[in-house]
Amino acid sequence: MESLFLLVPIAxxxxxxxxKIFFWAIKSGQYDNLDxxxxxxxxxxxxxxxQPAAKPKADPGQKGPRQ
Numbered sequence: 001m002e003s004l005f006l007l008v009p010i011a012x013x014x015x016x017x018x019x020k021i022f023f024w025a026i027k028s029g030q031y032d033n034l035d036x037x038x039x040x041x042x043x044x045x046x047x048x049x050x051q052p053a054a055k056p057k058a059d060p061g062q063k064g065p066r067q
Contacts, residue, residue, distance in 0.1 A: 025031065
């Protein structure tokens with residue numbers, strides 16, 4: 001019974017923090033457009049839009065290919 005005097009206020013604090021974060025997310029527009037990201041996976045990237053993979057830079061200490 002004595003532990004409830006500690007656990008109930010802690011639970012209420014956690015609920016208050018969770019509600020504050022939730023309402024902040026709504027206010028900042030996190031849930032405004034849920035469809036774009038859901039549909040993005042359905043479309044292929046155009047070859048012109050895709051960026052080429054970066055080439056690894058050579059190590060300055062390496063003189064050439066080892067044989």
